[in-house]
Amino acid sequence: MDSLLIPVLILVLVAAGVLLVVRAWSRRGERSRPAAPPQPDTDSAELARVSAARLNQEQHRRIYALIAQGQAMAAIKVYLEATGEGLRASRDAVAAMAAHPQPYRAPEAASPAVPDEDDVPQRFPYRYRAIASKGDVTREVSSNMLNDEIYGRIRTLAKSGDTEAAATALTRHSDISMKQAREFIALLDD
Template sequence: MEALLVPALILVLVGVCVALAARAIGRRRQPRQEEAPQPGRNSAELARAAAARLDQEQHRRLYALIAQGQAMAAIKLYLEVTGEGLRASRDAVGALAAHPQPFRPPEAPGQPVDDEDDDAPQRFPYRYRAIASRGDVTREVSSNMLNDEIYGRIRTLARNGDSEAAATALTRHSDISLKQAREFIALLED
């Protein structure tokens, strides 16, 4: 009886090893859900959907953090206010930084959709001063059509390498020429 015990244990051990190997191979062939490529991960659609989940104060705070370069704090804020997971929050904040979105109040049912330009300049009751400098060169833009949110979007565009869009946005929200805006944006680029 003892003579059969050793070969039986070897057979059981080989069977377990074969089962584990088959299971590992089966897992490799099945694409994992979290590793599956997500279409449009940093797309404008994701940014619009992410912005729609925020109220006006949360939207302002999130873009202030993005403009200050505090990505981790922005992700944490988005995670807290929306209840999304860490990966979804990271993707949403990345999309919001890459594709800045204006705040849009929730639409009431039955209300007509306003197709008017959302980035149209509005005048604020104060003058906002934006200052950029590098070395001995300093430029200042003062306008009552700028605020933290708009300037943050302009800085984000400049830092993402879209200097022409940033300069155009700056001219729309101030009274400076496109040449002056390009000079200002050149100082913002890192």
């Protein structure tokens, strides 16, 4: 029995040494690999704002026209040619711009703007469509003075019961009459 004890101890020590070497080698390999760069959120409003700011007015208009026509590949190509960014960055930028439409801002106005008052509607280079329906009745408002934020405020006013203020805000940001606005708001108040 004593004659087997020494070879077994040597075998255990060798196995432990091999395990330590393998563990150290794998840790060293993990440290030498570069960390993956963080991927931008392709649907972020910030990416859309930054991407739109890189375009001149004609490029901005062309890209949003192509997005509106459902020609995403052509919009990506125009963005790629306009900015010189890579294909993946151009794809992400166009996807963000489609998800979060941005008005064209001249280079002087590219700095953070003071939020517009509701009294002075801003015109956007794209048409916004708001649709409300109840049962068989459907109403649509299409305007280049509406966006998600303004329409959200109008819906909040309607849902809180202030239908007159909601109708007034809707007429201020579109080209519809007060009667049409009231009919539209009546479909939202549920």
